[in-house]
Amino acid sequence: MPNSSNYIAGHVLSSCQTSSAAIAAQPSYIVLPRTNELAGKQYHTVIDFLIDHFKQIDPSVWQQRIEAGKVHWQHGGLIGINTAYQATQRVYYYREVVAETKVPFVEQVLYQDSNTIIVYKPHFLPVTPGGNYVNECLVHRLRIATQIDTVAPAHRLDKDTAGVMLMTLDPQTRHAYHQLFLDNKITKDYQAIAKLTPQLLAQLADNTCTLPMHWTVKNRIVAATPSFTMQVVEGEANSHSEISLVAVMGDLGLFTLSPITGKTHQLRVHMQSLGMPILNDRFYPILQPKGPDNFGKPLQLLAKRLRFTDPISGIEQDFECQGLDF
Template sequence: MPNSSNYTADHLQSSSQTPNAAIAAQPSYIVLPRANELAGKQYHTALEFLIDHFKQIDPSVWQQRINDGKVHWQNGELITAESAYQATAKVYYYREVLAETKVPFAEQVLYQDNDTIIVYKPHFLPVTPGGNYVNECLVHRLRIATQIDTVAPAHRLDKDTAGVMLMTLNPQTRHAYHQLFLDDKITKDYQAIAKLTPTLLSEFADNTCMLPIHWTVKNRIVAANPSFTMQVVEGEANSHSEISLVAVKNGFGLFELSPITGKTHQLRVHMQSLGMPILHDRFYPVLLPKGPDNFDKPLQLLAKRLRFTDPISAIEQDFQCQSLNF
């Protein structure tokens, strides 16, 4: 059974997950809301706001962070327990987790110039900090590798999905690369592996169908429950994918996918809607219980190719990574 991309084997360092306490190397920040944005609430100190806003964090944690000098204003001045609430001011703090799992796969830089860096992101590695990941993310790794603190993603790629990503380096030109995605001037090609439906398996057994088989999928995708998952509902289509089955082996299919729109989890939901959820998908068709990542079973979805005309240099760019192991 296919279960990993070529990069999984090439870059595997360890099959075990070792949690380690971690504090973010780069600070996060929150802008203190204006009075008309507080829904009648009133805060005398910045600490009062932090405790009320981040209800999932014990108040003693914020108190300890402040005592340790880990919370400050934008100019670097430390915030104390008595520091007055200042509407529109930025409060900087360092995210901490008791256990951060090391992702045992390496990113690979495919190209770099003054404005961009094109990189292969491995499975399981978040692009930016979130949840139990503060330093184990693509942005932090690239900032260390390049010694450029302004590395930032130009688009999204799920933590569970591997593949080619466009990152920006220059804040002065960053908007031009974001605009490529807003104007649909980026072409993205994906691969996926999924178990075939019984109908397709029967047709291949009877030699009554031939490859490639193509589907145009258009439907309406909205947030489900829990809100980090998505679902198809009745109504005007807001998502569109072109999907082709290009190879078959041992009951599984290799698919080529082109997302025309960019809804969250779009390709995963569209494959599920065809009755062929992507192999090792922990969200679809059934949300599995939360637990540690199984590094031996990465989601079989790969952002294989990225094509665009560079808005600064006008050079036609075309980047690919290795295919899924099928």
């Protein structure tokens, strides 16, 4: 395979969790909506909008950030408590968390050129800042390692999922790589480990079925409650995965998975719909209580291989990491 590389998934830096307060090294921004997009709401100041839009953040936090000079316009001008609302303008701010847990696994660059970085992302590491993570994310780590502050993802990969990712470097060509995913011109191959159903185990035991076994899963996936989870509902299918059972060890199976569409949590939901949720999944079939990550029990889902034709160079690219331990 050209430009391919193997990597031992889940290389550990440290076995202990450490936390510390953190302020994002890179600012986030939000575009102030036009008046006709506000559904009857009216804001006189920027802080009025921020408080109403980010309801999960205490109003005093925005006041403290503004007074400390941590909120500004795109050109760098500081936003004050009484700064007037200006529709369509970008407001930049720095995300903060009281305690940010260090993720004790390392990413590895598999390939780099002037437009892209192909990287192995370990389990538990978010791609971009979110929740209690501001600097412990793939984008920030790569910006430090490469000294390129325009590193950005071309697609999504869940925090809990490990595997190969395509990152872009040049804002002028970024859209071309993002379009690959929109046009289904990129092939993604996954692995997963799950506990087999009693019925399937019985069929394998009496040789009424043999490996590999294959399922085509098509159903309708929509947001559930809470909104960061997904569910299957009646209606026209909007998701499609091809799933195969390729090996068995005890009551566990090793699966290969190809997502034809790209819905949030699609493979996790599709495995659940087969009655075989992915091992160590904290969302499906039952949402587990919120708590610290258990670094000893990663979700057994891996984006193992990524194949595409580079839209700029025309080169056929094929990248793969080491598979799950089975």
